[in-house]
Amino acid sequence: MAELIDGKSVAEGVVRRVKALTIELMEKGAQKPGLAVVIVGEDPASQVYVASKSRTAKECGFHSVQHTLPAEMSEQELLAIIGELNADPGINGILVQLPLPGHIDAGKVIQAIAPQKDVDGFHFINVGKLGTGELETAFVPCTPAGSMLLIERVRGKDLSGLNAVVVGRSNIVGKPMANLLLAANCTVTVAHSRTKDLAALARTADILVAAVGRPEMVRGDWVKPGATVIDVGINRIAAPEKGEGKTRLVGDVAYAEAAKTAGAITPVPGGVGPMTIAMLMANTLASAYLAAGLKRPSF
Ligand SMILES: NC(=O)C1=CN([C@@H]2O[C@H](COP(=O)(O)OP(=O)(O)OC[C@H]3O[C@@H](n4cnc5c(N)ncnc54)[C@H](OP(=O)(O)O)[C@@H]3O)[C@@H](O)[C@H]2O)C=CC1
Numbered sequence: 001m002a003e004l005i006d007g008k009s010v011a012e013g014v015v016r017r018v019k020a021l022t023i024e025l026m027e028k029g030a031q032k033p034g035l036a037v038v039i040v041g042e043d044p045a046s047q048v049y050v051a052s053k054s055r056t057a058k059e060c061g062f063h064s065v066q067h068t069l070p071a072e073m074s075e076q077e078l079l080a081i082i083g084e085l086n087a088d089p090g091i092n093g094i095l096v097q098l099p100l101p102g103h104i105d106a107g108k109v110i111q112a113i114a115p116q117k118d119v120d121g122f123h124f125i126n127v128g129k130l131g132t133g134e135l136e137t138a139f140v141p142c143t144p145a146g147s148m149l150l151i152e153r154v155r156g157k158d159l160s161g162l163n164a165v166v167v168g169r170s171n172i173v174g175k176p177m178a179n180l181l182l183a184a185n186c187t188v189t190v191a192h193s194r195t196k197d198l199a200a201l202a203r204t205a206d207i208l209v210a211a212v213g214r215p216e217m218v219r220g221d222w223v224k225p226g227a228t229v230i231d232v233g234i235n236r237i238a239a240p241e242k243g244e245g246k247t248r249l250v251g252d253v254a255y256a257e258a259a260k261t262a263g264a265i266t267p268v269p270g271g272v273g274p275m276t277i278a279m280l281m282a283n284t285l286a287s288a289y290l291a292a293g294l295k296r297p298s299f
């Protein structure tokens, strides 16, 4: 039976460390780290995530600002707010919750965030730094960064000789995840919707990361015995057993089957999700340390 990788408790440990380092930073005379979270529209899932980001920021002792904007907000108005946050010395991190309403060009909005405040790590500058291994000053996207921390807990920091398969190639998860695994000396294969015989490929993986968005697509017989399985997927499915119209969260991996073969596996919920929130705090803290001319803390 696989070891359960308890993302929730690892995330709590990261938040505790952020809290302590925030106090240390202020004792050095620097200002309180500031995080601004911007949400446009009323998407319910986004509201849940934004609420937990703002709540955790306060728990870390940050100056936490939330801009809750109407869906009809124009692209120009949003860009103006980002400009103000870029210029605000009290703000070290800016996150604009995705997805944005269709009439707003998300790419343009993301690139308008000052790279040194881009705690999502989506700006070209930060993507380029990650791609070229300039990790000292890069902001790494929170979900891959959090997933790497969980992998390190199981396998250590040097993954030399291990085969990694990342299923999914999105800009916010799959591609940065592959870059981080490569930087840790894995042999990395990135799979996607055009990949032939995905199951056979998945079975070669010592480290298997699923970031697809298809509930329980990865079956138990796709998992190499002893593999480390990181399930990034968050899918809400019908849960009739809980009553009429009820739903529950499942990942991209069929957990019960996969846990029989895997060496270690993350649950959904309680795995990668909480790590995403925790790493957002770590990125904001890093930004505040860099702004104070100090070396960023490691996690
Ligand atoms: N826990 C967390 O903090 C986070 C979780 N997520 C979750 O992770 C999942 C992925 O999100 P995101 O990265 O934004 O995904 P995207 O929807 O942007 O991309 C999905 C990827 O999966 C690939 N894919 C789709 N179908 C298949 C298939 N049948 N076989 C193989 N590959 C396939 C796509 O291939 P192609 O490129 O060819 O289209 C694409 O690369 C979602 O469930 C999302 O909710 C996302 C962000 C944070």
Ligand SMILES: Nc1nc(=O)c2c([nH]1)NC[C@@H]1CN(c3ccc(C(=O)N[C@@H](CCC(=O)O)C(=O)O)cc3)C=[N+]21
Binding pocket: 048, 049, 052, 095, 096, 097, 098, 099, 120, 142, 143, 234, 249, 268, 269, 270, 271, 272, 273, 274, 276, 277
């Ligand atoms: N600019 C931007 N940055 C993001 O990082 C970003 C985003 N937009 N848009 C959406 C995705 C998704 N995301 C999650 C954050 C926390 C959980 C999380 O805490 N999940 C809990 C469950 C929470 C629940 O109960 O729904 C868990 O998996 O245990 C999940 C997903 C960040 N995202």
